[in-house]
Amino acid sequence: MKKKIFELRDVRFSYLGKYPALQGVDITIEKGSRAAVIGANGSGKSTLLNILDGLIFPDTGSVKFFGAELDEKALADERFNRYFRSRVGLVFQNPDIQLFCPTVKEEIMFGPLNFGFSHKEIKKAFDLIVDVFGIKDLVDRMPHQLSIGEKRKVSMASVLISGPELLLLDEPTAGLDPKTSRGLVDLLNEYHDDGKTIITATHDMHIVEEIADIVHVFSRDKKIIRSGPPAELLADTEFLEENNLIHSHFHRHDGKAHTHPHEHPSHDHTH
Amino acid sequence: MGTLVFLKESVFSDEYASRKGFMQSIDPRFKAVSFFLFILTALFTKSIATSLWLYLLCLMLVCVSKIDLGFFLKRTWIFIPIFSLFIAIPAIFSIVTPGEALVSFKLAGLNFIITRPGLAGGALFVTRVTVSVSFVVLLSITTKHFELLRVLRVFKVPHMFVMVLGMCYRYIYLFVEVVENTYLAVRSRVGRRVHYKKGQRMAAWNMASLWHRSYRLNEAVYNAMLSRGYSGEPAIFNDFKARPRDWVWLACSVVLTFISLNII
Numbered sequence: 001m002k003k004k005i006f007e008l009r010d011v012r013f014s015y016l017g018k019y020p021a022l023q024g025v026d027i028t029i030e031k032g033s034r035a036a037v038i039g040a041n042g043s044g045k046s047t048l049l050n051i052l053d054g055l056i057f058p059d060t061g062s063v064k065f066f067g068a069e070l071d072e073k074a075l076a077d078e079r080f081n082r083y084f085r086s087r088v089g090l091v092f093q094n095p096d097i098q099l100f101c102p103t104v105k106e107e108i109m110f111g112p113l114n115f116g117f118s119h120k121e122i123k124k125a126f127d128l129i130v131d132v133f134g135i136k137d138l139v140d141r142m143p144h145q146l147s148i149g150e151k152r153k154v155s156m157a158s159v160l161i162s163g164p165e166l167l168l169l170d171e172p173t174a175g176l177d178p179k180t181s182r183g184l185v186d187l188l189n190e191y192h193d194d195g196k197t198i199i200t201a202t203h204d205m206h207i208v209e210e211i212a213d214i215v216h217v218f219s220r221d222k223k224i225i226r227s228g229p230p231a232e233l234l235a236d237t238e239f240l241e242e243n244n245l246i247h248s249h250f251h252r253h254d255g256k257a258h259t260h261p262h263e264h265p266s267h268d269h270t271h
Numbered sequence: 272m273g274t275l276v277f278l279k280e281s282v283f284s285d286e287y288a289s290r291k292g293f294m295q296s297i298d299p300r301f302k303a304v305s306f307f308l309f310i311l312t313a314l315f316t317k318s319i320a321t322s323l324w325l326y327l328l329c330l331m332l333v334c335v336s337k338i339d340l341g342f343f344l345k346r347t348w349i350f351i352p353i354f355s356l357f358i359a360i361p362a363i364f365s366i367v368t369p370g371e372a373l374v375s376f377k378l379a380g381l382n383f384i385i386t387r388p389g390l391a392g393g394a395l396f397v398t399r400v401t402v403s404v405s406f407v408v409l410l411s412i413t414t415k416h417f418e419l420l421r422v423l424r425v426f427k428v429p430h431m432f433v434m435v436l437g438m439c440y441r442y443i444y445l446f447v448e449v450v451e452n453t454y455l456a457v458r459s460r461v462g463r464r465v466h467y468k469k470g471q472r473m474a475a476w477n478m479a480s481l482w483h484r485s486y487r488l489n490e491a492v493y494n495a496m497l498s499r500g501y502s503g504e505p506a507i508f509n510d511f512k513a514r515p516r517d518w519v520w521l522a523c524s525v526v527l528t529f530i531s532l533n534i535i
Contacts, residue, residue: 055494078502085500092498096445097491102417102437109508114500122508142417144444158499 002030004067005166005197006052011061013047021047022058023222029166029199034192036208036230037201039218040244045201046093048218049168052199053090086115089164093171095151099143104135104154107143111162129161132187149180156184166197173204185210203245209234219243287412292336294413298517299422302414305524306406312531313402319391321531322398328527329405336413347401347408355400359393368392416440425511442488446481453477 006029014020022044029035029052037045050056051063054075063070065084075081089111092098101107108129112122130136133153138146143154152172159167169188173181185207192198200211208215209230217233219225220243226233233239240246288295294302313325333343361367368389375384411419423433457473 050494053498055498081502082500085498090498092491092495094491097488098495100438100441100492100495102420102441106417106508110496110501111499113506113508114502119508140415142441144441162499 002032005029005031005065007062007064007067008051009062009064011048011051011058011063013051013056013058017059020222022051024061025222025224027216027224027227029197031165031197032192032195033197034211034213035199036212036215037199037218038203038205038208038215038245040203040220043218043220044222045218046170049090049170049199049201052166052168053088054084055090082115086162087165088168089159089162089166090168091155091159091170091172093174095148095155096144098155098158099151102142103139104141104143104146105139107154108139108158108161111158115162117162125161125163129157132160133157148175149177152176152180152184156187160191164196166199167191169198169200169202171202171204172200173202173207181207205234205240205245217243217245287336287338288415290337292338292413294332294336294409296516297520298511298513299414299418300425300511301513301517301521302410303419303422303426305521306410308524308528309531310403310406312528313399316399316532317395319395319398322395322402324531325402326398326405329402329409333409336409338409338412343405343408343412346412347405350404350408351397351401354404355397359396362396363389363393365389421511438492442485442492445488446485449481449484450477453480 006027008025008027011022011025012020013022025044025048027048037048039045047056051058054065054070057063057072065074065088068074070084075084099107101110105126108126109122112125117125130139133156135150135153135157138150138154143151146154152175156169156172167188172184172188176184181204188198188200188211198211200207202208202211212230214227215230215233216224217226217239225243226239237246297305309325309328313322316322330340330343333340363385365372365384365386368386370386370388372384373387373390375382377383414422417437420433420437423436424430461469
């Protein structure tokens with residue numbers, strides 16, 4: 001049986017105590033798994049990732065990390081904090097939030113420096129990650145001067161350089177062109193092949209089958225209503241449409257108008 | 272709109288710092304130390320000739336650093352009147368500095384006398400400010416801003432201060448963009464002419480919205496820092512390397528300072 005990294009039971013969270021974001025979430029994350037969390041806008045995906053990264057804590061319910069309770073008290077312990085933060089990495093949805101250093105180089109080195117890596121280790125890891133992402137020519141640039149695709153690459157590099165065992169990604173392909181998006185998916189799969197665990201929150205249905213072995217679907221009432229293999233879930237178009245993940249597409253073929261569910265796996269389809 | 276473009280171009284562009292000029296080739300640490308020496312000399316000297324010589328030296332460095340002299344003068348002389356002229360003007364009159372009268376005139380029934388010590392003191396003050404502002408501007412436009420921040424860290428300026436400074440720089444750019452986009456969005460919906468009352472309301476709404484966004488951003492950025500191991504003590508990676516030319520420049524600066532203080 002695989003080790004459980006996270007175990008969440010009946011997790012509830014609300015912003016400012018009055019805007020519910022999660023209403024009783026149960027989820028288990030196993031070591032080495034690839035999971036996708038899908039759901040309409042505002043269904044609670046980002047909130048769940050923030051809870052998994054120990055940035056916010058549930059109002060009620062329990063979050064366990066390797067069997068131990070993960071709460072403010074646990075993270076107040078400096079040793080545990082460093083252990084946890086170096087093992088769990090979050091790539092934020094908005095790279096402008098994540099990129100706060102004056103240069104790309106400092107941005108990428110921020111994590112390892114704070115985790116206490118030696119300068120030699122940092123230099124080695126930096127050269128490697130810059131090479132993997134093909135961003136050597138960006139290292140002395142200021143993050144705000146970059147395009148959205150470059151910002152996303154730098155955001156990912158700044159998290160992956162520390163080699164977290166569990167990688168959390170919030171809408172990693174949002175705003176990316178198809179080629180950059182493809183490259184990102186390949187990179188994530190390579191990272192997973194190294195034995196890492198990856199959880200991706202997305203509503204980009206193109207990539208779900210490629211980046212996940214299990215899919216958790218959030219409903220509009222901020223609960224996980226179904227989990228299962230991507231092929232099985234994506235085939236249930238009625239269920240996806242009900243949860244705002246695909247839409248009915250109206251168009252004409254040979255002068256004949258009709259509607260059908262449209263999930264954009266491919267633009268070729270037969271009738 | 273023009274103001275925003277000017278702000279983006281003048282504050283956030285590293286155009287001059289990227290040129291292959293003399294001052295750009297000097298290690299930022301050595302450059303900062305040498306300029307600090309020149310500024311100290313200007314502040315402690317009582318001779319206008321020394322100050323003027325230092326100003327001439329600064330202008331020569333501007334020329335060998337491939338910086339447009341007109342741009343440099345415009346950029347420095349925006350600040351000089353603010354920091355010195357308005358303060359120095361009252362000091363040249365006999366009311367503040369008594370002494371031998373040079374010129375006297377009547378204005379609105381009042382008798383004004385410009386005195387010799389007043390004029391000398393005022394001129395010395397203005398030249399001191401001119402030299403200081405010029406060297407600071409030269410340092411800032413020949414050095415990339417992130418290198419300046421690293422220099423501050425190397426010189427043991429508290430990490431928290433440097434970090435906040437760096438973030439201000441980073442996020443002011445983001446907010447300039449937000450303001451620019453908001454302005455364009457407003458213009459696309461209401462057209463070019465807006466009644467001043469409506470304009471005031473929109474400006475107030477923009478300020479409130481910007482404040483709200485910056486507040487939310489502050490929390491989100493802090494979370495992003497925590498997520499990557501930040502625990503209140505920023506760490507630095509110092510990879511500055513001094514080369515022989517940097518040491519030569521520092522030695523020259525010390526000699527120039529000595530000449531300024533003793534010979535002129």
